Amino acid sequence: MTHVNIYVLNQDSALDFYTNKFGLKVIMDVPMGKDTRWLTVGTPEQRGFEINLTPITEDLFPKETAEALRDLVKKGTFGVGVFTCNDVYATYEELKAKGVEFTKPPTKEFYGTEALFKDDSGNWFSLAQLV
Amino acid sequence: MHHFVSQKFNGNKNTPKMITEQYPRIYLYRRLVQAKLFIDAHYLDDIDLDNIADEACFSKFHFIRQFKNIYRKTPHQYLIFVRIEKAMELLKADIPVSVVCYTVGFESLSSFSRLFKRVVGITPSTYLMQQQIIKTQIVESPLAFIPGCFAEKYGWLEK
Numbered sequence: 146m147t148h149v150n151i152y153v154l155n156q157d158s159a160l161d162f163y164t165n166k167f168g169l170k171v172i173m174d175v176p177m178g179k180d181t182r183w184l185t186v187g188t189p190e191q192r193g194f195e196i197n198l199t200p201i202t203e204d205l206f207p208k209e210t211a212e213a214l215r216d217l218v219k220k221g222t223f224g225v226g227v228f229t230c231n232d233v234y235a236t237y238e239e240l241k242a243k244g245v246e247f248t249k250p251p252t253k254e255f256y257g258t259e260a261l262f263k264d265d266s267g268n269w270f271s272l273a274q275l276v
Numbered sequence: 277m278h279h280f281v282s283q284k285f286n287g288n289k290n291t292p293k294m295i296t297e298q299y300p301r302i303y304l305y306r307r308l309v310q311a312k313l314f315i316d317a318h319y320l321d322d323i324d325l326d327n328i329a330d331e332a333c334f335s336k337f338h339f340i341r342q343f344k345n346i347y348r349k350t351p352h353q354y355l356i357f358v359r360i361e362k363a364m365e366l367l368k369a370d371i372p373v374s375v376v377c378y379t380v381g382f383e384s385l386s387s388f389s390r391l392f393k394r395v396v397g398i399t400p401s402t403y404l405m406q407q408q409i410i411k412t413q414i415v416e417s418p419l420a421f422i423p424g425c426f427a428e429k430y431g432w433l434e435k
Binding site: 205239 | 301312361421423426
């Protein structure tokens with residue numbers, strides 16, 4: 146897998162969240178028209194995998210779709226994925242110190258230890274240490 | 277301190293078991309995380325890693341071992357990693373190699389180039405040149421950098 150989409154409310158704010166708070170790096174930043182950029186981020190540990198921060202704009206979606214999608218994202222409807230780390234307690238403490246909002250602290254589950262956090266738009270993710 | 281905290285918590289029968297197990301670990305983690313954040317913030321200074329261990333209240337060897345357990349790199353390796361990552365960012369922004377070298381905390385151009393090449397696979401000057409070419413190409417033909425399926429879906433192909 147090389148690309149995955151995350152629908153965000155605002156690209157600038159998402160860029161700040163994913164780079165400055167969550168610690169990813171910008172991979173591509175290509176201007177595509179007035180309000181839209183092709184903006185992807187990724188981790189240095191997994192080169193070749195890009196997360197595409199797609200803004201929900203009327204440039205890209207029909208008006209009604211954009212409105213509906215924004216509402217759903219804001220409500221926290223979408224669980225987007227799992228970030229796996231070496232040590233979930235350490236990563237949790239670090240991200241919390243940087244201002245990432247967690248909805249569940251690291252908790253032991255049968256599949257590993259997992260915490261849940263939200264991005265600045267409302268998308269949520271699992272931060273997990275498997276085994 | 278470690279013992280003090282765990283005894284205090286174990287003494288309270290109403291405390292959930294999870295907390296009694298996690299609290300001392302979290303205390304340890306916070307100190308290691310602070311050490312990592314210190315490196316993130318001061319990577320360009322002449323960081324003395326012994327000082328970081330002292331500030332985190334660890335013996336040097338215990339500190340290095342614990343740090344490596346979590347981050348899979350020793351503090352020194354991590355510091356180099358942060359500097360090289362930052363160097364790549366600055367080179368992408370078209371900053372000359374010699375400026376980047378000192379900006380990210382290296383004292384000699386040759387040791388910077390050698391380390392950069394070891395980590396990234398090419399020298400800083402080649403990397404800078406590649407990034408300049410990519411940037412020109414992005415301006416000239418942006419669609420070449422976007423997977424066609426996305427470009428089509430977003431209606432960028434006709435523009």
